[in-house]
Amino acid sequence: MLETAVITELENLAGKENVLTSKVDLVSYSYDATADMPKQTPDVVVLPTSVEMVQDIVHLARRQRIAIYPRGAGTNLSGGTVPLKKGIVLSFQKMNKIIEIDPANLTAVAQPGVVIAALNAAVSPFGLMYPPDPGTVATATMGGSAAENSGGLRGLKYGVTKNYIMGMEVVLANGEKVRFGGKTVKNVTAYDFSNLFVGSEGTLGIITELTAKLIPAPKFRRTMTGAFTSLVDAGNAVAGIIAAQVIPATLEIMDRMTIRTVEDFAHIGLPVDAEALLLIEVDGMAEEVVRAEAEATMRVVRDNNGDLKTAATDQERDQLWTARRNALPALASLNNTVVLEDATVPRSRITDMLVACQAIGKKYNLTLGTFGHAGDGNLHPTILCDSRDADEISRMHKAVDEIFKTALQFGGTLSGEHGIGMAKMKYLGDELGQSGLALMRSIKEALDPDFILNPGKMVPLREN
Amino acid sequence: MAAQTIRPKQRVEKTYHDDLAIVREELDKCMKCGNCMAVCPVYGAEWTESAVARSKIAVAEAVLAGELALDDPQVYGMLFNCLVCKSCMSNCPTKVNFDRIMLALRAALVRKNGMPWLKKMIFSTLKHPALFDTGMRFGAALQGLAFKSEEGGRSILPRAPLVRMGEAIGFDGARRLPALSTIPLRNRTDEVVRVEGAVMKVAFFTGDSLNYFYPETGRDIIEVLTANRIEVHIPKRQNCCGVPVLVHGDVETARDLARKNIDIFEATGCEYLITGCGSCGGAWQHDYPDLLAADPVYGAKARHWAGRTYDISTFLTRILTLRAPRGRIERIVTYHDSCHLKKSMKVVTEPRQILRSIPGLIFKEMAAPDACCGSGGSYVLTHFETAGIIGRKKAEDIERTQADTVATGCPACMMQLLDTVRRAGGRQQVTHFISLLAESYRREKSDPQSGR
Numbered sequence: 001m002l003e004t005a006v007i008t009e010l011e012n013l014a015g016k017e018n019v020l021t022s023k024v025d026l027v028s029y030s031y032d033a034t035a036d037m038p039k040q041t042p043d044v045v046v047l048p049t050s051v052e053m054v055q056d057i058v059h060l061a062r063r064q065r066i067a068i069y070p071r072g073a074g075t076n077l078s079g080g081t082v083p084l085k086k087g088i089v090l091s092f093q094k095m096n097k098i099i100e101i102d103p104a105n106l107t108a109v110a111q112p113g114v115v116i117a118a119l120n121a122a123v124s125p126f127g128l129m130y131p132p133d134p135g136t137v138a139t140a141t142m143g144g145s146a147a148e149n150s151g152g153l154r155g156l157k158y159g160v161t162k163n164y165i166m167g168m169e170v171v172l173a174n175g176e177k178v179r180f181g182g183k184t185v186k187n188v189t190a191y192d193f194s195n196l197f198v199g200s201e202g203t204l205g206i207i208t209e210l211t212a213k214l215i216p217a218p219k220f221r222r223t224m225t226g227a228f229t230s231l232v233d234a235g236n237a238v239a240g241i242i243a244a245q246v247i248p249a250t251l252e253i254m255d256r257m258t259i260r261t262v263e264d265f266a267h268i269g270l271p272v273d274a275e276a277l278l279l280i281e282v283d284g285m286a287e288e289v290v291r292a293e294a295e296a297t298m299r300v301v302r303d304n305n306g307d308l309k310t311a312a313t314d315q316e317r318d319q320l321w322t323a324r325r326n327a328l329p330a331l332a333s334l335n336n337t338v339v340l341e342d343a344t345v346p347r348s349r350i351t352d353m354l355v356a357c358q359a360i361g362k363k364y365n366l367t368l369g370t371f372g373h374a375g376d377g378n379l380h381p382t383i384l385c386d387s388r389d390a391d392e393i394s395r396m397h398k399a400v401d402e403i404f405k406t407a408l409q410f411g412g413t414l415s416g417e418h419g420i421g422m423a424k425m426k427y428l429g430d431e432l433g434q435s436g437l438a439l440m441r442s443i444k445e446a447l448d449p450d451f452i453l454n455p456g457k458m459v460p461l462r463e464n
Numbered sequence: 465m466a467a468q469t470i471r472p473k474q475r476v477e478k479t480y481h482d483d484l485a486i487v488r489e490e491l492d493k494c495m496k497c498g499n500c501m502a503v504c505p506v507y508g509a510e511w512t513e514s515a516v517a518r519s520k521i522a523v524a525e526a527v528l529a530g531e532l533a534l535d536d537p538q539v540y541g542m543l544f545n546c547l548v549c550k551s552c553m554s555n556c557p558t559k560v561n562f563d564r565i566m567l568a569l570r571a572a573l574v575r576k577n578g579m580p581w582l583k584k585m586i587f588s589t590l591k592h593p594a595l596f597d598t599g600m601r602f603g604a605a606l607q608g609l610a611f612k613s614e615e616g617g618r619s620i621l622p623r624a625p626l627v628r629m630g631e632a633i634g635f636d637g638a639r640r641l642p643a644l645s646t647i648p649l650r651n652r653t654d655e656v657v658r659v660e661g662a663v664m665k666v667a668f669f670t671g672d673s674l675n676y677f678y679p680e681t682g683r684d685i686i687e688v689l690t691a692n693r694i695e696v697h698i699p700k701r702q703n704c705c706g707v708p709v710l711v712h713g714d715v716e717t718a719r720d721l722a723r724k725n726i727d728i729f730e731a732t733g734c735e736y737l738i739t740g741c742g743s744c745g746g747a748w749q750h751d752y753p754d755l756l757a758a759d760p761v762y763g764a765k766a767r768h769w770a771g772r773t774y775d776i777s778t779f780l781t782r783i784l785t786l787r788a789p790r791g792r793i794e795r796i797v798t799y800h801d802s803c804h805l806k807k808s809m810k811v812v813t814e815p816r817q818i819l820r821s822i823p824g825l826i827f828k829e830m831a832a833p834d835a836c837c838g839s840g841g842s843y844v845l846t847h848f849e850t851a852g853i854i855g856r857k858k859a860e861d862i863e864r865t866q867a868d869t870v871a872t873g874c875p876a877c878m879m880q881l882l883d884t885v886r887r888a889g890g891r892q893q894v895t896h897f898i899s900l901l902a903e904s905y906r907r908e909k910s911d912p913q914s915g916r
Binding site: 020022023024025027028029030031032033035045047073074075091093094096113115117136138139140326328329332333336338 | 532
């Protein structure tokens with residue numbers, strides 16, 4: 001518990017209306033969207049409205065050695081915002097202004113609390129878009145998704161958050177404010193700080209402003225699905241599309257378990273005998289090019305024994321997307337705990353990874369469905385279990401261990417887009433080795449020697 | 465596939481209204497994904513997590529785990545900071561029935577502490593229709609003293625004594641309210657309105673708002689039905705639907721009202737029950753079957769009527785083929801989706817279809833037509849500031865359409881829109897969509913050439 005004097009000082013710094021201490025408010029900031037994580041209530045929630053306020057709060061927290069947990073909308077999937085060591089949750093929900101849209105330079109400047117979809121709504125009248133589209137675009141914030149380096153369904157063609165953050169304003173653990181990057185396409189001045197803070201999960205500094213890169217929104221698109229009776233055919237189709245030199249905006253896969261669950265859940269007429277379903281969307285600025293890409297893709301799907309469906313209208317497109325949109329909700333409806341992983345492998349190992357995930361599910365007698373971004377190798381093996389069944393939870397933990405081990409064996413990585421947070425910290429050494437862990441620790445200690453920023457995440461706390 | 469059921473379903477001797485533990489199944493469905501944040505009107509006004517459904521679910525879990533007390537003022541204060549608009553439910557990937565959680569929590573609170581005296585006082589009158597009726601009519605007779613008239617008696621501003629009373633419960637003096645009618649709808653119409661060559665007879669559940677505040681709208685519903693050759697039964701003794709007491713946790717009164725209403729409508733011998741209010745229709749379609757699920761007699765009756773309840777728009781377009789209106793209405797109209805009409809009764813396209821069928825009428829969709837207007841029944845009374853912020857957004861969206869009329873399908877929304885539109889400086893007329901159809905039918909009589 002913080003002393004009353006500290007709360008009073010926070011109220012003086014941030015205004016009484018921006019400091020929350022009621023029991024229900026503390027419970028409301030004790031979780032994020034990650035399943036099977038410890039919950040913890042903070043001592044206080046502060047909602048700053050300016051960078052100066054953030055600096056003042058950091059100064060106070062540093063003096064008093066109080067943990068600060070920066071938070072956007074709390075939709076991350078790695079336990080990134082749970083206030084493990086209590087202290088202050090610094091919520092950016094009220095710093096939600098779009099400061100500038102600059103169509104000439106294709107940039108937008110936003111406060112960290114701006115919701116991704118709100119930014120896209122604001123830039124779309126200019127014919128522009130901000131491509132990163134994690135599943136929670138309608139709620140997730142720019143600050144949160146930058147801190148987590150979120151991906152999404154368009155990653156294959158358009159990249160992820162780190163490809164779109166050109167500059168930042170960050171408050172460091174010593175309370176100093178630093179600005180770097182900006183509107184220039186080219187910028188090699190000093191270290192690439194943007195790429196250090198993007199994905200740092202709030203452990204190195206607090207993002208208070210972002211300059212985002214925008215691109216012209218594609219004018220044409222073609223959508224199709226392919227159902228396959230063998231995983232190998234589906235994997236070959238993915239490889240074939242890339243080999244045909246088509247980079248689809250979206251290239252998604254669902255396994256048999258997911259297909260059946262979605263069909264039970266949404267009754268949309270999916271082929272329940274299929275082993276895999278691909279959802280493919282190609283887009284671009286020129287109709288001719290998009291048509292040629294769509295035709296090439298269709299050929300590949302057919303050549304690999306895929307049962308092809310195409311969308312001629314927006315409504316039909318929506319129907320094709322329904323299956324993918326329902327994948328997680330449908331799986332989630334099977335039980336009370338949804339463990340959603342994002343182990344990622346090189347694209348060429350997608351089929352191997354799907355097969356391995358199914359085998360792991362069987363081995364540990366778990367309900368496991370896999371769907372995800374086949375085009376970029378980022379899969380979401382999803383395990384459904386009962387939080388009140390200790391045995392099942394223990395089998396689930398073993399299965400998760402094995403999924404990560406397998407992904408690394410295939411030359412992949414622990415996390416494609418959800419981040420490390422608390423959830424995957426213990427596996428870091430397996431990917432980075434001791435020298436990699438030491439490098440992380442040096443960076444953390446250089447920037448946040450007192451471990452006040454999001455402590456307990458990404459870099460283990462010092463034992464003392 | 466692993467077992468899908470988490471634990472054996474409890475035999476329905478009680479419903480979630482009677483036992484908080486029964487909603488655990490709903491709580492378990494929540495992944496805390498936060499999709500509710502995108503649509504929660506309270507969150508959109510307050511920007512704090514405690515406004516949003518997933519945090520209320522987290523608090524409910526803490527209550528069930530014994531970590532928080534339900535009768536802690538912070539806890540129930542938070543629980544009541546919800547419009548029960550069901551917007552979160554329409555955006556929930558795992559289909560959490562959040563309304564059930566909210567009702568169960570409020571009912572549990574009332575079981576534990578009893579109704580606060582103020583609510584007890586208000587709702588005890590609802591149990592006795594005659595007394596409530598007298599109260600409302602008394603209010604109508606006195607409104608000349610308490611309110612000053614504006615816009616030719618179509619809306620009123622509270623006068624000084626009521627302003628002060630209103631301020632005490634979070635109201636300000638500038639609120640526009642519809643004038644209370646001196647003669648309620650059910651007193652100005654026959655119990656059975658017959659029509660020559662009737663093809664069907666239906667029962668009209670007026671609800672209190674159409675009966676007391678908008679009797680002209682109620683009359684328009686009857687007119688439109690008869691114009692479509694439908695005999696209309698309007699039982700005089702029908703009661704409040706019960707939603708206002710249910711949302712405050714008074715389950716037994718709500719059950720009592722439900723049973724009485726079922727008896728009264730059963731006696732009409734009609735095949736369909738028609739509503740002109742999303743909350744009333746939602747009560748018949750969802751709340752009655754839920755409330756009476758364990759009732760050996762009324763359970764089945766409630767389910768029967770649930771399947772027979774239609775909003776006036778769906779009845780006209782799905783059960784009947786709407787007689788095309790020919791009277792010209794030269795207006796630019798936008799449509800506000802009432803939360804309970806859209807999210808509870810799933811009525812979306814039909815009112816628009818009716819509006820578009822009216823000659824001369826130009827229909828313009830507003831941005832976010834299904835965003836809540838901020839009324840939430842009594843929410844606007846208890847959380848005036850937040851409701852005001854929510855209402856202002858709605859008024860701005862309406863203004864941007866350049867419509868001269870905003871139509872909706874719910875009297876509670878009409879009251880709130882009347883207030884917020886004027887507050888934002890808008891001049892749009894607020895009306896029930898059915899009144900535009902009724903007006904078109906009337907015009908074809910007075911000016912047979914108008915639609916040609």
